[in-house]
Amino acid sequence: MKEDYNCTSCGITLVGLKNTVFPCPECGESTIGRCEKCRDQSEQYECPECGFRGP
Numbered sequence: 821m822k823e824d825y826n827c828t829s830c831g832i833t834l835v836g837l838k839n840t841v842f843p844c845p846e847c848g849e850s851t852i853g854r855c856e857k858c859r860d861q862s863e864q865y866e867c868p869e870c871g872f873r874g875p
Contacts, residue, residue, distance in 0.1 A: 827855035828865040846872035 825834045825841050834841065838856035843849075847870040854865065862875040 825851065825853040827858055828852045828867075829858040829863040830855060844869060844872055845874065846870050 825839075826832065827834060827839070832855055834853050834855055836856065838859070839854065840859065841851055841853050844852055844867040846867060850867045850869040852865055852867065852874075857863075858865070864873055864875060866873050
């Protein structure tokens with residue numbers, strides 16, 4: 821069963837090949853989703869578990 825993910829920066833549902841989903845680089849507890857647009861524009865995201873911020 822496929823899980824639906826949202827972009828952590830802008831909130832849109834991730835659909836398409838140029839999106840990515842990965843565990844938080846700091847805590848590994850939360851899943852970070854990034855859409856193509858936010859990745860290309862290096863938009864900030866924040867882990868909801870530990871508060872880690874990344875581009």
